[in-house]
Amino acid sequence: MQLWKAVVVTLAFMSLDVGMTTAIYVLSHLDRSLLEDIRHFNIFDSVLDLWAACLYRSCLLLGATIGVAKNSTLGPRRLRASWTVIALVCLFAGIYTMVKLLLFSEVRKPVRDPRFWALFVWTYISLAASFLLWWLLSTVQPDAKAVERGAGAEAEGLPGEDRPASEQASGATLQKLLSYTKPDIAFLVAASFFLIMAALGETFLPYYTGRAIDGIVIQKSTEQFSTAVIVMCVLAVGSSFAAGIRGGIFTLIFARLNIRLRNRLFRSLVSQETSFFDENRTGDLISRLTSDTTMVSDLVSQNINIFLRNTVKVTGVVVFMFSLSWQLSLVTFMGFPIIMMVSDVYGKYYKRLSKEVQNALARASSTAEETISAMKTVRSFANEEEEAEVYSRKLQQVYKLNRKEAAAYMYYVWGSGLTLLVVQVSILYYGGHLVISGQMTSGNLISFIIYEFVLGDCMESVGSVYSGLMQGVGAAEKVFEFIDRQPTMVHDGNLAPDHLEGRVDFENVTFTYRTRPHTQVLQNVSFSLSPGKVTALVGPSGSGKSSCVNILENFYPLEGGRVLLDGKPISAYDHKYLHRVISLVSQEPVLFARSITDNISYGLPTVPFEVVVEAAQKANAHGFIMELQDGYNTETGEKGAQLSGGQKQRVAMARALVRNPPVLILDEATSALDAESEYLI
Secondary structure (H helix, E strand, O other): OEHHHHHHHHHHHHHHHHHHHHHHHHHHOOOOOHHHHHHOOOOOOOOHHHHHHHHHHHHHHHHHHHHHHHOOOOHHHHHHHOHHHHHHHHHHHHHHHHHHHHHHHHHOOOOOOHHHHHHHHHHHHHHHHHHHHHHHHHOOEOOHHHHHHHOOOOOOOOOOOOHHHHHHHHHHHHHHHHHOOHHHHHHHHHHHHHHHHHHHHHHHHHHHHHHHHHHHHOOOOHHHHHHHHHHHHHHHHHHHHHHHHHHHHHHHHHHHHHHHHHHHHHHHHHOOOHHHHHHOOHHHHHHHHHHHHHHHHHHHHHHHHHHHHHHHHHHHHHHHHHHHOHHHHHHHHHHHHHHHHHHHHHHHHHHHHHHHHHHHHHHHHHHHHHHHHOHHHHHHOOOHHHHHHHHHHHHHHHHHHHHHHHHHHHHHHHHHHHHHHHHHHHHHHHHHHHHHOOOOOHHHHHHHHHHHHHHHHHHHHHHHHHHHHHHHHHHHHHHHHHHOOOOOOOOOOOEOOOOOOOOEEEEEEEEEOOOOOOOEEEEEEEEEEOOOOOOOOOOOOOOOHHHHHHHHOOOOOOOEEEEEEOOEEHHHEOHHHHHHHEEEEOOOOOOOOOEHHHHHOOOOOOOOHHHHHHHHHHOOOHHHHHHOOOHHHOEOOHHHOOOOHHHHHHHHHHHHHOOOOOEEEEOOOOOOOOHHHHHHO
16 A cells, blocks of 8 residues: 555544544543543543553554654564564453453443443454554555665565565465365365264253253252253263264375375476476485375364364354353453464464474485485495484484474463463452352353363364464475476477487587586587487597487477487477387486386386387396296386396396387496397397
8 A cells, every 4th residue: 555545544543543532431421520530540430541542552553654654665664573562462452451341340230331332342443453554554665765765774674574475375375285175075064064063062061061060059959960961961972973973084084185195296296307306305305295295184184173173162162151151251261362372473483493394304314315225335335324423413403493393382381371370260260259249150150160171172272273284384385385386398299200210410409407507518519310320429428428318318408409300309299209219228227116027118008028028038138037036027126126237237228129219329228237248239
């Protein structure tokens, strides 16, 4: 909003607030002057304090308005940084207004003065409007001159300035996460039905407990006592049955969510460009795919379940509490806004810590994955102890963050626990006063106290739900970062001719790896590969031979020039077709933890076993395969660990030959073979 509009709106409301409050105050004290009211102030009878509170909040708004008007660049930023302070001011003013109502009710039973109720309602309207106007002033747009004057005055934002964007991002992440449960809408409806049934049953239990006590103490009626106990038993059995079904359905829903998230994440990962895997550690990606998705589904399922159950219970509990005693209900609700604010601060801090913990765990997982996958190399250099120390140091970083989480939780429990204790003591003291004065029965007081305990448990659960959801959102943001990532190199070609000669032309190719942007690997390279001929690329290490192979496989985009296959750019060919007509056997081939047959036919939909055997024979692999215990059904182990280096190269050769490709690329593919095997191939 423009500055002048925000200032006008704020000043207009301040005038209305002061005028309205003053008018109601004057009408309430026609029999005495302001000075007399100040000298003989009685908190049980005078509303002078509410009028003074109006002046105080008007002064706050006036100061904020002047600050923004004088400095429209830094003023709004300072207001955004003080949102928590103004929220506390409005909160405590609202609590004091509730106390005022209780004090008036002690003198005037019941409170029927319309002027007091008008001031009571207007005070809450004014508090809400004051907070909104503070927010409005914090969002004004500075004019061009103010921007020029304030340029460079403060390079860094003020504390709390980025909070709205962060909260908006968290809400968007949670909304996106819940959208993944749309396929399970029928399960959600069923779970919600049983959730409501269970919550309603639990809500009625304290009420009938009070009825049973009144039947014994006041009515001294066995019939009333027995009826109340029977109803309690029916409610307990019914709510337990419904709660069990609800829990089972929610567990099923979020198990399906976990599978859905993992599938989407894995599909997104395998569709990324090759440079993406050069830039990201394998351990980090595996951590996102396993621990992060599990944490998201577990935390969200548990906390959504708890939140919905407690929301329904709170609704019923509040209705019963007000029906039993509106005075005690007000005392109860004075403390809960403070608990909610503590939960909000704790939840935001816990979310940030959660993201740091997940990143630290990902780094530790990356170290472990790197070490275990290269165990032979580690052992050959006798470096097991050093690798263990490196992993231990990474875990210590996780532990430091865990200690911060533990300290934050400790302070949160202290703050919320002490607030609850103060509320409970106040309820017991004031409730005893109401019973002694005959305003409520002892059974109703006991019912109310039970409801207060139930409400306290619900609010505590909701508080933990918030921090748990923030932890889950912190992990979900990392997951969605990869799910929503669009690959920078899209394989959208559709060319798939029936016949391919296999002529390859490099025309003025210039290439640079994204991970090394300042090192040009190839510069204006041109050559041709003729079909039916063997062409060797010879050069020193690092001259770009393997880079030419990567480019021909269409793994990376070119910086300049083009690569043609039968006169057409390789990017124009269908992705599956291109890698069926161009086969690569690298120096360090990777086999999958499957049978030899599955490895040779990898990437092809259906391959007759005879064709697999023929390809193995061409690669001189058939002999050693048949010597294995299970022959072609032998499992190769992770990355082919059950086979020797030469055997892996021959299986990889058979995997390339089974396609009968017009273009066959051998990148030192026989480096681990003896001379005889190399000659036979």
